[in-house]
Amino acid sequence: MRKHIVASLLLAAAGLLALAGEASAQQTLNFSLGLLTPRGEDARTEGDVLNENRTFLAFDIDDFKAASVGVEWLVPLGNFVEAGAGVGFSRRTVASVYSDYTDIDGSEVDQDLRLRLVPVAFTVRVLPLGQANALQPYFGAGLGVMSWRYSESGEFIDFARNREIFRDQYVAQGNATGPVVVAGLRFGGETLSAGGEIRYHGAEADLDDRFAGSKIDLGGWTYLATFNIRF
Numbered sequence: 596m597r598k599h600i601v602a603s604l605l606l607a608a609a610g611l612l613a614l615a616g617e618a619s620a621q622q623t624l625n626f627s628l629g630l631l632t633p634r635g636e637d638a639r640t641e642g643d644v645l646n647e648n649r650t651f652l653a654f655d656i657d658d659f660k661a662a663s664v665g666v667e668w669l670v671p672l673g674n675f676v677e678a679g680a681g682v683g684f685s686r687r688t689v690a691s692v693y694s695d696y697t698d699i700d701g702s703e704v705d706q707d708l709r710l711r712l713v714p715v716a717f718t719v720r721v722l723p724l725g726q727a728n729a730l731q732p733y734f735g736a737g738l739g740v741m742s743w744r745y746s747e748s749g750e751f752i753d754f755a756r757n758r759e760i761f762r763d764q765y766v767a768q769g770n771a772t773g774p775v776v777v778a779g780l781r782f783g784g785e786t787l788s789a790g791g792e793i794r795y796h797g798a799e800a801d802l803d804d805r806f807a808g809s810k811i812d813l814g815g816w817t818y819l820a821t822f823n824i825r826f
Contacts, residue, residue, distance in 0.1 A: 621671070621726075621785075621825040621826060622668070622669060622670050622671065622825070622826060623668075623669040623677075623823050623824065623825050623826075624666070624667075624668060624669075624823070624824045624825075624826065625666065625667040625668075625669055625679075625681070625821055625822070625823045626665070626666055626821070626822045626823075626824075627663075627664065627665040627666070627667070627683070627792065627819040627820065627821045627822075628662070628663070628664055628665075628819065628820055629662075629663050629792075629817055629818045629819035629820055630660060630661070630662065630663060630817065630818050631660065631661050631662075631663040631685045631712070631815055631816075631817045632657075632660050632815050632816050632817070632818070633645075633656055633657075633659045633660070633812070633814070633815040634656075634812055634814045634815050635656060636649070636656050639656075639812040640799045640810050640812040641810070642808050642809040642810045643799075643808050643810055643811060643812040644745070644802055644806050644807055644808030644809075644810065644811050645659070645708075645808070645811070645812070646808065647806075647807040647808035648691070648708070648807050648808070650807075651693060651694055651695070651807075652691040652692065652693060652694060652706075652708075653691055653692050653693070653694045654689050654690070654691040654708065658687075658689040659687050659689055659710055660687070661685040661686060661687035661710075661712075662685060663683055663684070663685040663817050663819070664683065664684055664685075665681055665682060665683035665684065665819070666681060666682060667679050667680065667681025667682075667716075668680050668681065669720075669823075671726055672719075674722075674725045674726050674727070675721060675722050675723070675725055675726070676719065676720065676721055676722070677719075677720050677722065677726070677733075678717075678718070678719050678720075679716070679717070679718045679719075679720065679735075679737075680715075680716070680717050680718075681715070681716050681718075682713065682714070682715050682716075683712075683713065683714045683716075683817070684712070684713050685711070685712050686709070686710070686711040686712070687709070687710055688707050688708070688709045689707070689708045689709075690705065690706075690707055690708075691705065691706055691707070691708055692704060692705045692706075693752060696752055696758070698760060704750045704751070704752060704760055705749055705750055706747055706748060706749030706750055706751065707746075707747070707748050707749055708745075708746075708747055709744075709745070709746045709747075709748070710743070710744075710745050711743065711744040711745075712741060712742070712743050712813065713741070713742040713743070714739050714740070714741050714742075714775075714796050715739065715740045715741075715742070716737055716738070716739040716740075716775045716794075716796065717737045717738050717739075717775075718735050718736065718737030718775055718777055719735050719736070719737055720733045720734065720735030720777065721733060721734060721735060729782055729783070729784075730780070730782045731780065731781050731782065731788075731790075732779070732780045733777075733778070733779055733780070733781075734777065734778040734779075735776075735777050735778075736774065736775060736776050736777070737774075737775045737777075738772065738773075738774065738775065739772065739773055739774065739775040739796045739797075739798065740770055740771070740772050741770065741771045741772070741773065741796065741798040741800075741813050742768075742769075742770050743768060743769060743770070743771065743798075743800065743811070743813055744766070744767070744768040745766070745767050745768070745802075745811055746764060746765065746766040746767075747764070747765045747806070748763070748764035748765070749762065749764075750762055751763055765805045765806060767800075767802050767803065767805075767806065767811070769800055771798040771799060771800040771813055772798065773796060773797040773798030773799070773813070773814065774795075774796075774797050775794065775795070775796050775797075776794070776795045777792060777793070777794045777795075778792070778793050779791055779792030779793065779819075779821065780792075781821060781823060783823070785825060786824065786825050787822075787823065787824060787825075788822075788823040788825070789820070789821060789822050789823065790820075790821045790823070791818075791819065791820055791821065792818075792819040792821055793816065793817070793818055793819075794816070794817045794819065795814070795815070795816050795817075796813075796814060796815065796817070797813075797814040798813040798814055799811065799812050799813055799814065800813060
């Protein structure tokens with residue numbers, strides 16, 4: 596599976612390099628900063644670990660909202676279409692406790708849930724007003740590869756051993772592919788421009804039996820402010 600993902604990334608990157616060599620208009624380096632919001636409880640995949648954890652731990656899915664940063668290379672394919680390749684980063688640690696159980700001294704049994712996401716996305720966009728217009732709305736779609744790491748660390752209860760409390764850490768990581776959808780608006784001059792973008796990245800991955808859920812839903816919406824440099 597990983598070999599197929601790497602091969603797909605290399606093929607997409609080679610194609611973008613070839614397109615860049617043929618492009619006659621200016622290319623764009625796009626920097627972004629925004630907020631990643633995970634899919635809601637009712638929209639998450641069946642068996643999702645966060646939904647399963649919420650049956651006995653106290654936290655909210657919205658607690659996993661996180662700052663997101665990214666950079667993207669955009670190559671024009673004529674006046675109304677452009678291709679892009681970019682990478683982002685977000686990480687969030689959420690504190691949780693057992694909802695219905697405490698230690699014998701009355702203290703909480705607490706643990707930290709951490710999710711790190713590094714999405715790589717290859718997209719094609721349509722610009723209805725063209726590359727040269729001062730106001731440039733756009734929309735598009737593509738393929739994303741999500742590098743992810745999820746961990747649970749802290750105190751846990753072993754219900755098979757008379758509710759014994761112990762400390763441990765459980766970690767899972769990998770790569771998952773999924774669709775990417777983007778829509779945005781940018782405006783400015785020939786060299787510098789700014790704007791805003793909404794991006795959806797869908798992906799999910801399997802977990803082993805150390806976790807309460809059999810899957811982790813990695814999908815969500817990202818709301819970005821963008822700053823663009825043309826060259």
